[in-house]
Amino acid sequence: MSDPNSAQPGSPDKEPASEEQAGRTALGNTERAEAATTPGGPGPRPTLGRLFLENLWAANTFTVTLLSLVLAMVVGAVLMIISDPEVLATYGYITARPSDAINASWTLVSEAYANLFKGSVFDPAATTVNAALSPISETLTYTAPLVFTGLSVALAFRGGLFNIGAQGQATMGIILAALAGFLLPLPPGLHLLVAVLAGALGGAIWGFIPGILKARTGAHEVINTIMLNYIAVYFLTWLIVQNGVQDPSRTDAISRPVDASAQLPRLFGDGLRAHAGIILAVLATWAVAWLLNRSTLGFELRAVGANPDAARTAGISVTRTYVLVMVFAGALAGLGGSQMVLGTTAAALTPLVVAQIGFDGILVALLGRVKPWGVALAALLFGALQAGGNRMQSYSGISLELVTVLQALIVIFIAAPALVKAIFQLRAARTARLQTSLAKGW
Amino acid sequence: MEPGEIHALLGENGAGKSTLMNVLYGLYQPDEGEILVDGKPLKLRGPSDAIAAGIGMVHQHFMLVPVFTVTENIMLGAEQVRGGIAGFLDRRRARREVAEVSERYNLRVDPDAVIEDLPVGIQQRVEIVKALTRDVDLLILDEPTAVLTPQETEELLTVMRSLKAAGKSIVFITHKLGEVKAIADRITVIRRGKTVGTASPEASRDELAALMVGRTVRLTVDKAPATPGEPVLELANLVVDDDRQVRAVDGVDLTVRAGEVLGVAGVQGNGQTELIEAIMGLRPVLAGTITLDGQRIDGWSTKKVLRAGVGYVPEDRSVDGLVKEFTVAENLVLDVYDRPPFGRGLSLRPDEIGRAARERIEQFDVRTSSAEAPVGTLSGGNQQKVIVARELSRPLKLFIAAQPTRGVDVGSIEFIHSRVVHERDAGTAVLVVSSELDEVIGLADRIAVMYRGRIIGVVGPDTPREEIGLLMAGITPDQQGGSPDVGSAAEAGPTATVDSDPAATTDADAVSGTGTPATTDRDVAATTDGVAPAAEGPGSEDEKNR
Known part of the structure; x- marks a missing residue:
């Protein structure tokens, strides 16, 4: 009844379930300690347990996020086992020798996730300082652009707009940043500043277009931003092979490299990839948080996002706000894009230089519950998954795509708190609000 | 049952x-x-x-x-x-x-x-x-x-x-x-x-x-006689369309003076909403002028109109008046957030907003758990008080209240009415639009009756309800001929349909009535009418109109 174990789900998958149990018991202990210190109500024994359960299983944002992560890893483990022929073969004679199947699965999954951890956070086997810092450095490198695109989507979302166009805005940001990076002969420092601002400008222009269309004609921003994504990508593809842009020494589609004077400085020396972009990302997060919560513009933005009619009646110009929101969102995405070419990920334009940062930004924004610091943390998680996924691929032979699947699963579970609640039998508290918070904007 | x-x-x-x-x-x-x-x-x-x-x-x-x-x-x-x-x-x-x-x-x-x-x-x-x-x-x-x-x-x-x-x-x-x-x-x-x-x-x-x-309620409003001053709001030949591009306000002339309450009575959908939205700059003025304190304000943005000293309680509080997800404090500054002391330049000052909110909550008796509670958690009456508190918290020249007590409990109605009268006594021009005839009669010093986009009559508050009721149905006294007793006319013969409609209109509007003998009479009349099955006829008031 009040025993916390009664709420444990019967997981179909043995190994990850035990892992997960361990994790939750650990978590439970701290929660229990907290619960114990809280003055209990009548009847200490059931109350204590119930209090603990309520605290833990109340479907609050943190618990749902954590459990979504766990669920995604469970599904990921199943996928790893299925996709590995050798391990799968051991299941053919599972009735005869179950230990084979269990051991093989355990080894595969635990090693994969260990590599994920070692590649993103810390490798205990590291001997040099560089090797010890390397996973963090990789994580931060992947995190920085995602913070920007995530903020872009989140900011627009708070203003009542669904910005699917972070990808296109990032692409335009990359293009202008790179052009400024190799076409303008400027002194160091100034060159970097101009290149970064050029990136912001490119994104801002690409955000302004759907913003003004929405404000003036009511054209839906989802449609327009998707269309602009295509235009941006093919503009990039065309631009790369033009004279003066394409690298003269190459025949394939690659542009000239960005001058060293326009590159973001590295944080931990030349051996490690982490660059100043992450500092900009933290600053941007702070700035967006301030803008949303402490500025008059943010007040307008939130009012328009929550109830445009009331905002208009209160004298706030809804159309102006829509345009501004999209310009800001575009500039943020453009800044994110500029890091892909001014940082250490790449130094020249290629058709795929943008990767998926714009689309991942949508996921990051949703995972971060469209709150600036939440977005930053979500970006950190996604960055870590990317960095760890690289190592997982090279050491465990698990393809990098699995990481993408994990990311998708996490977001699906987050977007459907009712599902997580049903699986873990959480209390219904506040889930309804979560659902609507993500469903709005369409 | x-x-x-x-x-x-x-x-x-x-x-x-x-x-x-x-x-x-x-x-x-x-x-x-x-x-x-x-x-x-x-x-x-x-x-x-x-x-x-x-x-x-x-x-x-x-x-x-x-x-x-x-x-x-x-x-x-x-x-x-x-x-x-x-x-x-x-x-x-x-x-x-x-x-x-x-x-x-x-x-x-x-x-x-x-x-x-x-x-x-x-x-x-x-x-x-x-x-x-x-x-x-x-x-x-x-x-x-x-x-x-x-x-x-x-x-x-x-x-x-x-x-x-x-x-x-x-x-x-x-x-x-x-x-x-x-x-x-x-x-x-x-x-x-x-x-x-x-x-x-x-x-x-x-x-x-x-x-x-659960207690005796005064449905009438206590107030001293008005002391009207200079005209504050003047509308001349105003023409406005509704959302479907259909003419909603068709040449309205109206004057509201400082220190008086002008009530606009009328069955809903006769252009009152559009009239007010036009004054507030929420709807384009197609012809005519709006003058506030001698200054033309038609074509101004809503923000500019609000800045010029106009307070506005919109008709539909949940759609136009409040942002339900926002806190009570934020809603209390919804249209002054960017003016000192609440905002300076680009930045908001949350301490000031919170302090002002606690003051207003106290002053206007808003029942809320805290200033930080989302306004959507408040009851309808308290939500309305938040809007009224917001609009009456700055110096005003003109106060416009549309359906100020719709869906509000009786206790809050009394309170809101007394604040409106208080604002009038402070020398503000007040424009009240309501489809509750009793509210208009109780509050107004003059009553303008609106029918099909026009003001068809301006009368004093002591005009008999029947007369106002007939005006609301589009029947002016001279058209009415010599039959003041509508109830008996309704039962008179085949043309009865024409007259029973206005009677019904008045009755339905007098919903939270003061219990004057006249009203009670008509309740009975309406009942009698309805039993006779022929007393129905949509649009039948037209013939009387021409």
Whole structure:
């Protein structure tokens, strides 16, 4: 009844379930300690347990996020086992020798996730300082652009707009940043500043277009931003092979490299990839948080996002706000894009230089519950998954795509708190609000 | 409940009327107690159980699919299939059934009309037909008149009478006293979830109102005579279109002076909303001028109009007045957030906002758990107080209040009215628009009656209600000829239809009435009218107009 174990789900998958149990018991202990210190109500024994359960299983944002992560890893483990022929073969004679199947699965999954951890956070086997810092450095490198695109989507979302166009805005940001990076002969420092601002400008222009269309004609921003994504990508593809842009020494589609004077400085020396972009990302997060919560513009933005009619009646110009929101969102995405070419990920334009940062930004924004610091943390998680996924691929032979699947699963579970609640039998508290918070904007 | 009875359930907002009826309809489960139907206890697990037991309900907010036809909506949930083959709907049979039911109870609906094209009154009729096709004996109408125009209300009352004649029982939930007195056979008053009394329809309005709120309520507004000063707001030949590009305001001239309350009376939908939105810069002015304190303000942005010293309480608080997700404090600065002391340059000053909010909450008696509570968690009356507090917290030249007490409990009404009068006494020009005639009469120093986009008369507050009622129906005194007694004219002969409509209008509007003898008289008259089945005729007031 009040025993916390009664709420444990019967997981179909043995190994990850035990892992997960361990994790939750650990978590439970701290929660229990907290619960114990809280003055209990009548009847200490059931109350204590119930209090603990309520605290833990109340479907609050943190618990749902954590459990979504766990669920995604469970599904990921199943996928790893299925996709590995050798391990799968051991299941053919599972009735005869179950230990084979269990051991093989355990080894595969635990090693994969260990590599994920070692590649993103810390490798205990590291001997040099560089090797010890390397996973963090990789994580931060992947995190920085995602913070920007995530903020872009989140900011627009708070203003009542669904910005699917972070990808296109990032692409335009990359293009202008790179052009400024190799076409303008400027002194160091100034060159970097101009290149970064050029990136912001490119994104801002690409955000302004759907913003003004929405404000003036009511054209839906989802449609327009998707269309602009295509235009941006093919503009990039065309631009790369033009004279003066394409690298003269190459025949394939690659542009000239960005001058060293326009590159973001590295944080931990030349051996490690982490660059100043992450500092900009933290600053941007702070700035967006301030803008949303402490500025008059943010007040307008939130009012328009929550109830445009009331905002208009209160004298706030809804159309102006829509345009501004999209310009800001575009500039943020453009800044994110500029890091892909001014940082250490790449130094020249290629058709795929943008990767998926714009689309991942949508996921990051949703995972971060469209709150600036939440977005930053979500970006950190996604960055870590990317960095760890690289190592997982090279050491465990698990393809990098699995990481993408994990990311998708996490977001699906987050977007459907009712599902997580049903699986873990959480209390219904506040889930309804979560659902609507993500469903709005369409 | 007896068969063939209309039982009115009367109570304030939040008294528990709707909850009770939702239990009866099986939507909620009772915690204790039981429901007896024909002497047998009944356990309802859901609406389908209730329908099976012969209980039907028409909700306050209709449960219709806008893009479906009348027939499709009625068959929804009880789809008939053709020849027993799943997947093939028997539309023809359903259509026949709809036609038959609407014929039998004299409820004219076109079975093939699409719901979203129908006016609200007809949509409601569809809901009633829907309930009737399920063969119910007891029909629950939850605040059916809240969304209806006075004409539609009168039609509904006629429908209810014919249903009663057919032996159906009706539970009629409302907080409008006039309607109750016009139609109910028995009245049960509910307060805070308890039955506090049963009354007969002969009880006076004051008695009923006192039962409803639990103390004697003044429905009149206490105020000293006005001391009008200079004209503050002047409208000249104003022309405005509504959202469908149909002329809504058609050449309005109006003056509001400092220190007076000008009430605009009129049946809803006669251009009052558009008139005010035009003044506030929310709607383009097509012709004419708006002058505030000698300065032309037509074409100004809403922000500029607000800045010029205009306070505005919009008609629909949840849509236009408040951001429900925002806190009480944030809503209290919704239109002054960027002015000192709340905002400086680009930055907000949360401490100032919080401090001002606590002050206003105190001053305007807003019942909230804290200034940081989302405003959506407050009751309707307190939400309205938040808006009034916001608008009256800065120096004003002009205060515009549209339906300031709609859906607000009686206690809050008193409070809001006293603040409006207080603002007038401080020398502000006040423009009040309300479809509640009593509110206009109680508050205003002058009453302008609006009809079809025009001001058809400006009268004093001591003008008899009948006269204002006739004006609201578009009948000016000279057109009226020498027949002041509308009630008797209505019964006079074949032309009676013409006159019964305005009478009905006045009656339906006088819903939270003051209980003057005149009103009571007409309640009786309206009832008598309705029993004669011929006293119906949409649009019949036209001929009198020309």
